[in-house]
Amino acid sequence: MTRQLEIDGVSKRYGDVVALQGITFEVRAGEIFGLVGSNGAGKTTAMRIVLGVLAADSGAVRWDGRALDRDTRRKIGYMPEERGLYPRMKVAEQLIYLTRLHGMSPAAARASVDDWMERLGVAGRRDDDVIKLSLGNQQRVQLAAALVHDPEILVLDEPFSGLDPVAVDVMSGVLRDKADTGVPVMFSSHQLDLVERLCDRVGIVRQGRMVAAGTVDELRAGGPEALIVTAPDAPAGWAAGLPGVTVLDQSGGSTRLTLDDGADDQAVLRAALATGPVREFARSRPSLTDLFRHIVSAPTEGEAA
Numbered sequence: 001m002t003r004q005l006e007i008d009g010v011s012k013r014y015g016d017v018v019a020l021q022g023i024t025f026e027v028r029a030g031e032i033f034g035l036v037g038s039n040g041a042g043k044t045t046a047m048r049i050v051l052g053v054l055a056a057d058s059g060a061v062r063w064d065g066r067a068l069d070r071d072t073r074r075k076i077g078y079m080p081e082e083r084g085l086y087p088r089m090k091v092a093e094q095l096i097y098l099t100r101l102h103g104m105s106p107a108a109a110r111a112s113v114d115d116w117m118e119r120l121g122v123a124g125r126r127d128d129d130v131i132k133l134s135l136g137n138q139q140r141v142q143l144a145a146a147l148v149h150d151p152e153i154l155v156l157d158e159p160f161s162g163l164d165p166v167a168v169d170v171m172s173g174v175l176r177d178k179a180d181t182g183v184p185v186m187f188s189s190h191q192l193d194l195v196e197r198l199c200d201r202v203g204i205v206r207q208g209r210m211v212a213a214g215t216v217d218e219l220r221a222g223g224p225e226a227l228i229v230t231a232p233d234a235p236a237g238w239a240a241g242l243p244g245v246t247v248l249d250q251s252g253g254s255t256r257l258t259l260d261d262g263a264d265d266q267a268v269l270r271a272a273l274a275t276g277p278v279r280e281f282a283r284s285r286p287s288l289t290d291l292f293r294h295i296v297s298a299p300t301e302g303e304a305a
């Protein structure tokens with residue numbers, strides 16, 4: 001069986017605030033798992049519990065079937081949301097120091113740091129104080145800090161926020177390569193297009209629970225189907241008011257809409273044809289962004305009751 005990192009029924013409160021309510025999911029060796037959810041959904045809390053910097057009130061975290069102990073936790077590469085570098089220490093010196101904390105010999109630490117600085121495009125800044133680097137470059141160094149000790153597990157809190165497109169590609173490539181060597185990679189992000197592109201599986205967290213998890217295709221298959229109608233001459237609002245139709249968006253000549261169960265798609269086609277030529281009339285699965293909106297805006301059990 002594939003080794004996996006299991007987060008099993010983990011709950012956590014901060015005083016009166018319930019941050020996690022029995023959250024359960026697993027990240028398999030060799031996969032990239034994206035954790036998405038609104039602000040305050042509990043993603044950072046879950047990651048900090050995996051790392052062991054926070055204790056869960058109940059539930060368990062296991063790697064390869066065994067509860068995570070101090071030794072296993074030392075093998076996690078972690079990128080915290082509040083970046084944790086020493087601002088007035090030189091880049092290379094700091095990375096070597098962090099690597100040594102993980103028990104690498106001085107020579108191996110230097111070699112690994114040189115390697116990762118080169119790979120992440122910060123080798124030219126090795127003797128600069130971290131504080132002198134741009135935010136994006138600080139983030140590259142922070143990623144290097146998560147990688148230099150050759151971790152068995154990677155946990156990254158919003159690693160992509162604030163990166164330019166080239167840095168996003170570098171970060172994506174590194175995560176994919178690590179996963180390909182059998183490392184389970186888990187990261188949180190609000191950039192859903194990126195999550196959709198990069199992740200093997202995605203989990204949507206809402207109010208401290210995992211409300212949907214699976215491959216993007218599995219999640220999309222469970223979501224509401226959209227209808228795409230391209231009618232270049234159609235005026236704005238042409239589909240509003242058609243029975244059972246909700247317009248998602250309209251741009252250029254294209255309108256995306258959803259149909260309630262039993263609504264008549266042919267009535268939509270007739271309405272579109274009434275505006276002029278129809279160039280496209282097709283069903284499509286929702287994007288991860290549509291799905292996310294759909295899931296996080298649904299009433300919760302408490303609200304529905």
Ligand SMILES: Nc1ncnc2c1ncn2[C@@H]1O[C@H](COP(=O)(O)OP(=O)(O)OP(=O)(O)O)[C@@H](O)[C@H]1O
Pocket residue numbers: 014017018019037038039040041042043044045046
């Ligand atoms: N140290 C703390 N003390 C009190 N409440 C906290 C603390 N840390 C987090 N919380 C609360 O716990 C809940 C979950 O927060 P968490 O930071 O885990 O969410 P998140 O999904 O990472 O959010 P974001 O996307 O904004 O980073 C929120 O209601 C938050 O206000």
